[in-house]
Amino acid sequence: MTGLLASFMAGMAANISGFNTVFANDIWAAHVRPGRDDRHYLRVGRIATVAGVALGVGTAFIAAGYSNIMNYLQALFSFFNAPLFATFVVGLFWRRMTPWAGFWGLLAGTLAAFASYVLYKAGVIDFGTELNAGFWGAGIAFVVDVLVSVVVTLVTTRKPEEELRGLAWGLSAVDLEDDAPAGDRRWYRSPVVLGVGAVVLAAAMYGVIL
Template sequence: MNILDTAVLILYFGVLIIVGIIGINKAKSEKDFLLAGSRMGYFTHVGCLAAVIIGGAATMGSTTLGYEFGISGFWFVTMMGIGIASLGLFLVKKITGYEVFTISQLLGKRYGEGTQLISAIVTAIYTLMIVVTQVIGMGSVIHVLLGWSVLTSMLIGGGIVLFYTILGGMWSITLTDIIQFVVMTIGVFFIMFPYSVNSVGGLATLFNSVPDSHLSLTNIGWDKIFQYFLLYFFGLMVSQDIWQRVFTAKNQKVMKSSAVSAGIYSFFYGLALSIVGMCALIVLPNLGDSQSAFTSLALAILPPGMLGLVLAAVCSALMSNASGALFASATLITNDIIKVYSKKDMNDKDVIQTSRIVTLGLGILAIIFSAWIQNILVALDMAYAILSGAIFVPLVVGLFWKRTTSKAAFSAIIASTIVIFITFIIYGVTSTLPIIYGVFTGLVVIVVLTLFGTSKVEMSDSENSYIS
């Protein structure tokens, strides 16, 4: 890192802080603070969705998988893209008629306050774990670049995100997401990818230099591809940080089209970074830690100025994902727990103030967890296993099966969550079994209790006609 690269990074961080301050003036009402006023058009909304999907785990993780497994590393981010596209195609029409801010709010309207509470707790745990993955990534990047301790690096990276998220809420996050999407796109597609390919003599030379297995689309293994499907296809469809971004669009048409576009963008992003990882294998064959493949390759091949911009792109991916997940977790706790059970008469100003306090507490907690786990992919797998295994079945079944009872949904979430944590302990956090057992448990419980339960959910005529 020379003076020019350092200046680029400092300028970038300065812009984010300024945008955070601008967000204070825009966030006047609860809807402004939580959903940026729901005013986003297609192009800005695509950028926001892509930025929140593709975080540091996706950026650095795809490069790591490309280094270890080759082109098949693209399945990681591709499954995320399929998930967000499916959300746009199949669920947007169902969820937009409910006028809610959170997933647990929708479940509360469908099943009652008990289900709203437990789903808010489970989903808040998931979103907090997403923050953890991004703080770990920021710590890794800053540690490699500046040589500071990992803990100090996490404190600095996490602190910047915490600052602008607290200030302007979703307005600050949305404004920074647009900037971060542009920086990510330029940094990865127009700088890192072409420089990486050029450093090994072109694509033809690259494909002739890597092991033959690295050119197979299934080298990563069908078990891993299936695991990514379970984690990210299901997870992205019921992810609070994604939903909250979806609701910032100005209408349903924008929600659908931008979700599909963000999914397509994710595919090409994952493919590009898998190839970058393969280039890193050729240029740096004896790399001790494959998690540092992206940053180490950038340091080795990029000229001054370009290096700073690409590293800003990595920080963009990390920060956009971290801020969105952190704010989603704070929204769940404020909107679905505190506002429902503690302070029922909160006005817009009270909601904003409480959200800021909760965001601060969660940000500190995320940094503590990051220092404990210190592995991006493990933390991400845990997060999506909790979400997909416990929330996906009650949410989707409730949207499409009118008979589903509140007792069945509540019991399914509780049972699935318990099963997931037990199987984490038995099989380890990297196993696919927790999510499989969680989904299966939820499906069995919700079907059995609905068919043989004594009560049936009574919905308003408008909800019945809407779900039909």
């Protein structure tokens, strides 16, 4: 129980830190109240922290309505993680993708997952079990996010490649020195090899379970 509570506390602390930083810097300072002093943004970050903790406590009452925590987590993952992953993958490997495409794709994917879950709860769509509804919602969110991102990209202005260096696949940051140890250049430490190995092991584990 102690280890479980400690892991929840660590996850909560990381999420709240990320929440107040993104809200204060990327939303408030960038779009709502730019050009203010640091004291102002520090106060906004503290308010965002309190609000984030209150929202986190409120979700506990939502989780109480589920038969088990796995169904609840899978529903949340379909709402947020699946579309976020789709936006990340498309933006990483397709340098043509635009900022507006990322925004509208993420929003559309989240709404699609939420709509599929509401339709399942209303009895319009039958996914079998609540866990399956989460899995289907994640797949729907991913597909919708990718499609919307591609469509919006084709009608919006792309960023110059110089601004994407170090962020998109195939565009290295030439202004940064490579401080990786020589041992990290070995073939078995390559991200491609490690990634493929992780996928193969995951597929093997699923095969054993099935």
